Amino acid sequence: MKILFKGIRASFAGFFVLSSFFVSAQTDMDAIMMEKNAFCVGPMYSYSSWKDYWEGTLKRENLNIGKVTTQTYSIMGNYGITRKLNALFSVPHVKTKASAGTLYGLDGIQDLSLFLKWRPFQKNLGPGMLSLFGIAGVSFPLSDYVADFLPMSIGLRSKTASARVMADYQVGNIFATGSATYVFRDNIKIDRDAYYTTEMHYTNEVEMPNAANFNFRTGFRNHRLIAEAVLNRWETLGGFDITRNNMPFPSNNMDATQAGVNIKYVVPPLPQLSIVAGGMYTIAGRNVGQSTTVYGSVFYVFNLSRKEKSKSSDQPAKTN
């Protein structure tokens, strides 16, 4: 079997909300590609919590909410259509809980994310190898969950379409990957038929500002181990601040800068199997919780090519 898998999608969740983009954005932000007909799939668990949050730019706690925790169970997969074109998906189940106050924690199936990841360019350049990627994605809710009950909502319900450019450079076992993403977000409908942002709106439709994401990751990468430091910046391109002692709203101007580590290890006796673990911490934000997230997952790679099945090798191949 000629693959390494890859894949994790860390939950960057634990925001006031986790846009599905946030929950799933990881494998689609790394430079690893599956071989043709290889299908890597596995469960992921993530635990995210925050006590402090930013009310606009003011950092505060809320004794009537206490600590908000978000647990996410996801199934994620990555299929090699060709070695230059991969398709990825993710389906999370999300559950929220507040440690103080009376607010009811919600749970349910959140958004399906689909990505196509394309590597049109890969060349030796100087001492290393440069790869360029284009990634397109969409996400949409799989259930009728409640968006307008932040911070207990499990998601924002917005259908999204995202376009990303990404570059990766590797010298020996050291690599760096950078990407920039533009996220189109569709308007959402809420259960109320009127709401106040900075003025009254007499409609159940909420205009959702688009967003941008910037991701940088660097570290060690060979066929057995990836150990990387990750820096991520999510920026909502519009929206309004939470006013003093108000509740959050889906179209708030949510920004976050997060730093973390991510490790993937391929189990030597069984190279189809890999283990992924990591964590992210929010170092700056606006209208979001200052979340700390840890996650872990296990992936298994299947070779779906009937022809090649018999001669599949147990040797992991170089994947990028």
Added chain:
Amino acid sequence: MRKLFFYSTVILAAVATVIVACNKNVEGRTDNAPALQPSNNDLNAGSWKPILLTGPTEFAVAAPSATNTPDYVAQINEIKSWQTNLTDAEKNIVKYWSAGAVFRWNEIMRQLVAKYNLPPYQNPDGTYPAPSAANPLAYPYFPFANPPYAARAYAYFSAAQYDALVAAWHYKTLYNRAAPYKVDSTIKTLIQKSDLPSYPSEDAVVAGVCIELMKLLFPGEQEFIQQRAEEHKRSRIIAGASVRSDIEAGEALGKAVAQKFVARARGDRAGAAGGNATLWAQFEADCVARGEIPWNSLEIPKRPPMLMMFGKVKCFLFDSLTAISLRPPAPPSTSSDQMKKELEEVYSYTSDPKRENIAKVHFWADGIATPTPPGHWNEIAAADFLKKNFSEVRWARNMALLNMAEFDAAIVTWDTKMFYFNPRPSQLDPRIKTLTGEPNFPSYISGHSTFSGAAATVLGHIIPERKAAYEAMANEAALSRLYGGIHYRADCEVGLTVGKNIGNYAVQRAMTDGAE
């Protein structure tokens, strides 16, 4: 598997196309409300019964100059000079305000309530600061426009508009000055022509009332209010509906009438409604003396019950003794089997809530940063009034009836809440989690239910063909509080009944005010 990925790709492309291509502009239901075209000008409205005024002539309005005087001609020319070069912005404000003065100012009022409906954050020592009317722009901003505050604000605002328009109608028919477009046929009219005499301007009357009352109700919003009022008055001149003297006389009349309401408001005991720690302890002690478990603030730090003395505020539709007589009998004892049963029912609705019930809870929640339940009922009323082609004076009369009932409902509800000091479900059973914010005041009776019962009764009288629909809405609003885990069934059902009783006082008034 390949097929699956092929389909995924197709879905991805389709969804992406839809999302990227879609128009994000959200249009509100009333952004393009049609111009008001009264089916009846209610020319006898000068004889309708006012609320506070002794009669329509309590405030004098001087006779206007004749339409053949140089002064009047100059005013006609002012309209013409506006109209020679109209910008899109000017056309837009004409269109916006042509939907109706009472209607648009009601919307503005709701927006201000939503903006100010935020509970103050605690002090470092765990106490809570009180907003100060004298210093409204310093945190905590004045007012905290919570439901009782909002109910009172809507009531004064609507009642003053009504009285001022009754007086305006008297002078309109007395002086009978024709609209500018009837005097000079070369004037363009950007609004529907009307046979209603134009002096004093009904639009300016309403604007004048709002300018004056907002100093009392939202003193931090002077600049905003002045700006909207200037725009409103200008829109009527641009539209060719009024000359400047129509506007000036109307504004002066509106302000004068409003001052009478301001004087009443300053003496209606709302200023003392915040109460104090001694009164709070007394409510608690009285409850314990009756052998009941008293209400306890579930907030951290513990917050005093919202406007604990609001039950003592002076009503519009009946006197204080009647208000006390409208207080319902005691709720089930906190130690009774009935209470256990009701508590279990609350738990059953919240332990695994149905999605459709969550939608009802959130639709009717009208919690912080909203126009409150009375504001929601104003919105429901306004949406229906828009279809009825009421004259401005009838709009104001109907809104006044609704909002006096809501205000008095708030007073009776708060009196009842403090009198019985009944705990919330989550206090008696901490397993109960709520699907909306836990209100910080006693449970019995439900304010939402009382407001809704009163509103449905008044609106059902004004628009009889919608009576059943309003009652269904009121029932849903009331039960949404049970589904949300913040009220027992008794709170909701008794609240609806008390609300209907209060609403009937407004209906009694409606049948005798000369408008029917």
